[in-house]
Amino acid sequence: MRRAVLLLPLLLAACHQEPDFDERYDKAAKEVEMRARAMDADIAETEKAAAATQPKALPASAKPSNAPPSSGE
Numbered sequence: 831m832r833r834a835v836l837l838l839p840l841l842l843a844a845c846h847q848e849p850d851f852d853e854r855y856d857k858a859a860k861e862v863e864m865r866a867r868a869m870d871a872d873i874a875e876t877e878k879a880a881a882a883t884q885p886k887a888l889p890a891s892a893k894p895s896n897a898p899p900s901s902g903e
Contacts, residue, residue, distance in 0.1 A: 849857075
C-alpha cells in the first residue's frame, strides 16, 4: 500500500498531456514570424548602410577619361 501511495505522484507526473497540433503549430508560427522580422530588420539595416557608402555619380558634364578611338591609320 505504501508503494502505491509513493508511486501515485510519479505516475500522475508522467502522464501529463502533450500539446496538440494546434498548440505546436501556433508556437512554430510565432517562432517563424519572429525570425522573419529579425531578418527583415537586418536586411533593412544592411541596405541602409550600403546606400550610405555608395559612391556618387559623376556630373553629366564630366568628360570620359578614355581617348577617342583611332582610325587605325
